[in-house]
Structure formats: C-alpha cells, structure tokens
Amino acid sequence: MNLKKISVIGLGYVGLPTFLVLSNIKKNKKYLYEVEGIENNDKKGRKIKDYFSNKKKWIFSNDKIYSKLFSKACNREEVYINNNLDNLSKSNIVIVSINFDFNEKKPSPFKNLVNLSNEIAKKINKGTLLIIETTLPPGTTDKIILPIFKKQLIERKIKFSDIYFCYSYERVMPGNNYIDSIISNHRCYSGINQKSKNKCKSFFKKFINYKKFKLTEFNNIIECEAAKILENSYRASNIALIDEWTKAGEVLNIDLKKIIKAIRLRNTHSNLMWPGLGVGGYCLTKDPNFIKFSIKKFYNKKIDFPIISKTSSINKNMFNTSLNFVFKNLNSIRNKKILICGLTYKEDTSDLRFSPAIEFLKKIKNKSSKVSVYDPYLEKTDFHLKKVSFTKKISSVFDVIIFCVAHTKFKFLSFKKIRNKKIFDLNRVLSQKQIKVLIDQNNKLFSLGSKNL
Secondary structure (H helix, E strand, O other): OOOEEEEEEOOOOOHHHHHHHHHOOEEOOEEOEEEEEEOOOOHHHHHHHHHHHOOOOOOOEOOHHHHHHHHHHHOOOOEEEEOOOOOHHHOOEEEEOOOOOOOOOOOOOOHHHHHHHHHHHHHOOOOOEEEEOOOOOOOHHHHHHHHHHHHHHHHOOOOHHHOEEEEOOOOOOOOOOOOHHHHOOOEEEEEOOHHHHHHHHHHHOOOOOOOOOOEEEOOOHHHHHHHHHHHHHHHHHHHHHHHHHHHHHHHHOOOHHHHHHHHOOOHHHOOOOOOOOOOOOOOOOOHHHHHHHHHHHHOOOOOOOHHHHHHHHHHHOOHHHHHHHHHHOOOOOOOOOEEEEOOOOOOOEOOOOOOHHHHHHHHHHHHOOOEEEEOOOOOHHHOOOOOEEEOOOOOOOOOEEEEOOOOHHHHHOOOOOOOOOEEEEOOOOOOHHHHHHHHHOOOEEEEOOOOOO
16 A cells, blocks of 8 residues: 655654654554655754654653654654655655744845745645645745745746645644644644645644634635734733733732633633743744734835734843842842742743743842752753753752742642742742642742732
8 A cells, every 4th residue: 555645844843743643644544644754954853863763752742642652653664754855756745844933134034944945846746735834924925935936846847736835834832732732723724726725624634623623714825824923913912911910910919810810700801811930932932023024024014013012022021020029029049049940931841942931040040159940841951051050859958949830740749848938939830739838837938920828
C-alpha cells in the first residue's frame, strides 16, 4: 500500500505536535500517511533530527497523549526528519509551520519567508496541497508569497491552479492539553480558490473533531490572516485592561480577584482576565502590531491604532506591576534569600520565549545577590543568567518565596516545613488549602489582586 506523503516544515512548538498527530492517523487500523518533518540544516535543526532518531524529545510537555504519540511516531519507519527540502516533490501535502520573527526595522523583514517560498515553489508538483500555518501580517500571502509561487510555477510550466494553496493559522496551546489543542479546536482556513478550500477542509476532517469544533471557511486568505491578528489583539488588550485595574485595586484597597470572579459569572464576561505577572510567549508579544505594519506598508494608508499601541506598551512593562507589589510589601530584599517559582511564559510548559518571569527575575536580581529559581519543567542549562542558582525543591532556607507561574505541579506542593516566610502569589498559583497551611504556620502571604487570604 502506497501511503500519501505529508511534509511538515518547522518542528517547533506548533509544527512538532502537528507532525505527531499526522504520524498517528489511522483508518481501518492502518496508518494513512508517510510523514516527513523538515528542519533547517543548522546546528539546532541537525540536533532535532538526532533527537528524533534517538527517540528523545526536544520539547517537553506534561501531556500524556503527546508522549504516547511521540513514542509511536519514533517507531514508524515511514516517519522521519530531514534537514533539507530535497524530497518535497514527492509530497502530496506540505504544511509550513515556521516561526516568523518579524522585525520591520530590518532592511528585509521578509527575507527568510521569501527564500523559503522560493524553495518550496521550485519543488512542489501538481496536485500538492500546501497549507501555511504561520501567523503573518494581513496581506502577506497576497503581496509577498503568491507572486513568488506564480513566477516559479510559470517557469516550471505548471499552472498555478494545478496546486491547492491554502492558509490556516494555528491555535496550538503548549501545556497539559497540547495535542488536544490541535484535534479539538475550532479551525479557520481559506485558499486561492474553492477547489483549494475544499481540499483543505477534507484534509482537516481526517484529524480534527470537526463535528464538535467548527471549521470556518473564509472568503479569501487575507480574511483568515486578519482573524488571527484580531483574535490576539483582543486577548492582549484584555490583559492590558486588567493591569490597569490591578494598579487601581492597590490604591482602592479592594479585592480585585473577588470582583472579577463575580463579573465572570455573566456568560458575556466569562473571559475577563485575572491579575498576573504579564504577557509572554511568541504570539501576544508581537501579533497585535502586525495590522499596523500591514495598513502602512502593504496598503499605503494611515490609520492610528491607539488601543493596540497602548496595549503593546502596557504589556511589555506589565511585570513592573508585580515587581512594585513585591517591593511594597518587603522592607528590603538586599540580604534576603529569594526563591522564584516558575520561569516559563505559561503554565505546564518549558517554553521560555519572551517570558515576563525572566524580566521580573532580572529586576529582582539587581536588588539581591541571593536569588534562586525553581521550575519543574526546566533544567539549569535551559536558561543563562549570571548569579542565579537553580534548585529542584522549595525549602525553608529561603526568606522570600515568589510564585510567578501557575504550574499544576505547584498545586501539589506540601508546605509543612515552611514557616515564618514571606510568600508572594503573582499568578493565582496556590490553592485555598495551601494558603490555609501557610497561614497556620505563621507565614505572611501576599496575593496580587487579593486582600483577604
């Protein structure tokens, strides 16, 4: 039986779980696809290839399904990783899931995307379904990518209409439901024509629980690109709003968390954000500003984006709200032993990209020479900060313990030996049971946004 071949370009936090899901699709107990993962031919890319060959993960996740799919994929001969695009011509489906490290101040901000598009267009054949998952400024596909494909395909005497070109942004969420965020999530898509859209939809139905999670088809690709940017702009603005109220809550001396809890009882307000350390990760820190670039550069129009601009500024400095909260409740930290619990940008993941906890840690370190980090999802080699120690447990040697990330594992910690310490919860980490134990043992607790512990 000849299997259809899928190539997944980019095996990072989005591409890897996609690669694993597709590697494990079966029909009548038989695998449907040969799956090739493609990474750069550089030190990191070659390391990823070696890791997979040795059945070793390069991205950690608590998700048991993720681990199960990884093991099964490693044991299939038809699942492998390459460091080049040489065999792309044999692929029936190509998924592009690369990072788009956009910086409009660079002379050629689209250089890597242009180079990759050229290479793919030189190799794919008629009948190939191409799906781009990478988040892009609205208009990038029409203005940058499609002209490249049209030019290369004409030179190869292939009609543009002979390939199925689609765009569908990802909504992958690292953490406990890593794999589920792919197969049990609403998906949006579009394509260059109806044939492409139909092909994309048919493919998604192979692995997405579409009967429960709707597949939304947009009229054109730019609508789909814009949907992701608006979605993340909304989320980022929601977070920025609560940062303002966290500061106000301190002045008013109110229990902001209790207020938010009451407001969230309304269905229309159930996703109001909670006070927290700040915005991190690869998406919310950059995506909202994509629309500003698109309007100015692609369409030569001038529109002010005061909300997005202010949101980005607030979120970039949001960790300072937590920092001031800590300093306000400590006379001095100069000679105190401080433990930072959680360094990743999000709970239950090892992802450190643009983590606000790192910025928070740097500021704390400037005030104290005795700072340690405890994160159950990291090893000491995962971050490089001078004069910062790494520990694998919480102990009574520390004077101040600061919880920055709501890892699930923290909720199972026992604090029976922790007495007479100052504890800060900056991200709704501790359970009510843990809070009671800590208070009963004469610890002083401070929770961002709360007054009554």
